[in-house]
Amino acid sequence: MAPKKPIHRVELPIFQFNKLKITSPKRDKRSQTGWESFFPYYAGYPEGFVKDLLQSAKLSLDSTILDPWNGSGTSTFVASRLGHRAVGLDINPVMVVIARARMLPQSEAGSLLPLALTLTAQRCRPKVGTPDDPLGEWFAPATATAIRQIEVAIRESTVGDVTPLDGGANVGRISGLTATLYLGLFAACRSLSRMLRSTNPTWMRRPKSEALKTNVSSADVVSAFIDNVSAMAAELAASQQAAVPTPRWTIDVADSTTAKLTPDSVDFVVTSPPYCTRIDYTAATSIELAILAPLLLEDRAELSRNMIGSIRVPVKTISQSAEWGGICNGFLDRVRTHPSKASATYYYRTHLDYFEKLNKSLGRISSALRPGGIACMVVQDSYYKNIHNDLPSIVAEMCCHHSLKLGRREDFRLSRSMVRVNRHTRIYGRPSEPTEAVLCFEKVS
Template identity: 55%
Template structure:
């Protein structure tokens, strides 16, 4: 099946992120067009199940749903669960958003919550601003997070309604806009202020306006998208999508239950995916069972040193073994210690995750991974080759590879000029069958 797939460039195009899609600008491995082309050309049966074990902002589950395919999206970051569920909101809900937002803002103003010195929002916002933002969040929670989401062991974010998720995304966007002074050259990173007096203190009016404008814009974009679909004769079929909060390395999926896997594993480029959503995690703090730091340690590509000792495993393949050997022997500071250990953690989690993916895939099913290479100093980390070897070990047979050269965020690091290596990166689309 994989040889007949239509594969376009997996590079994201910001110019295409307009309308409804413009409200989900989170770091992702590929654009919606890439997913649509592949899934449409795969000619899957109507009862097929599509899996994205690193679902992120929900591009795969959204596109699959629009094509009438059942899908499962897995992610460990609670923020991405909220974003992916909001993205699936049906057009019929557009009319409900603005009245709900108005009610939530009214309650937040009339009965603000008590000041909590432990509120993580205080990392960026002065107390008065943090209280109002928390008031909006609290009223979203009280109004829209019901008994299906709550349980004796806490909040199950993967059961939250699309409407609640959409209002949370509107609040996320407002907080990111208000905390704009703390953005860095890395688009995935929002830093913390060095001093408490540097925290921003937007007015109550400004906070409410940003939130209301986002909700208004989302409602308008959702309604317009529906009208465009109707006019073009491409009305979305929509199908069931399950968004699951889980660690991919330990996820519990029924063996042989998935027809098609389309995903982009976290790249081995030291991107802290938890830090990239630290403001959103602060907004969600009352709903979370884990701290941002402990979540960061669980993530694939964590920049924290693992607690347990990890040994190089045979299932990682020869390419990985050679890369790790060169990394460990590199003369630069911490190469043989900190960096070696964090890379061991990365490959251990990746291998265990691919094993789970292979087990979930049906015999003769297809898996497509989008993988980007990188460099440690001048040492080439050929992650596409490593992922291919790990996948082969776990029962997947390589059938096709397409490569695309693109700019890399690592190029903005001035330290890279100290080492001889080519600019940019190669993004590979790897196709496998079971």
């Protein structure tokens, strides 16, 4: 009998990871000026970080770049400016509005202020404030009504008559111009409610009485809105942003654990997963979510529950899984057996929720990547009490189960972090500077 011919598997070309230019993912103060200062939300990497990565990867122009946790849209903005197709997803509709506003081309700068002036002049409509308007949580009734009048004017003139749609589908339809006007209103409300902000950038104080609510006149609300739109228009006019044809990018509200992504459709992923630091990121955007409430069906509690890193105890029972890897399971065992109050209950369960959602999302990301495609993730470690949560190593292990092979890791020490913001964490004597790791994977078949 003739010997069997050896079966030759076609090996994928191995990506040369050393050609990638990996610069610090830490956002410096300089990058929070100009246009970017209008979305000073915690946790974003600088544009230069994404630009260096994508340019050094030498991708063809028809490549598709995905960020499944797109936040303020740094990845989608840079990828589309470099001429690539960009796909951005985020569960938080506020972040989707911000990321869509960021795509507004410089050529539209001149339309912003006239449009804002027209909208505010048209506002003499019947009162639109209602007692159950969520804005009433922070603003006195007349102030909440003035904000809502501007919101209705933006919505009616640019989005049209809408009914609240599930999953933020309305938000995924709004134009860059509308998104920018909403951003102007977000910025106005942020500046008007300054007194309610705490030192923690992710937290908004809730006024304990009517007297503590922000109470300014309708004229003050209008002028805060106009001032912000006019400053945004000036920054945009001064920027070098060329127009990017809409079909080259999509930015939508989607949950990364369930997102329907076409298999093998993505060439490169650049992203940063939500932190595992028990911070309710919906709290940081609670006023913005109240502004967008008429467009949304989902309420804030539901959004907060669905987020990766939710501080809410999951409704269903979740069990540890071998698929999450030894480092993750070892960490979870240490959390469960920690002697401090609620470690075995609340903290253990919220950590289970985090890792289950993270693992599901990594599976979705991997299936969207084509074989040979690259995924670069910025991942920050943290501590639970005195237990090190080595999230970069956990993600690296989890990715192994999803055909993502680690090709390179670069670590950066950070000085600005929630560890500094929350003084209670200091008593555990941990390092004050977390590590932010850049992990680069290749999809293997």
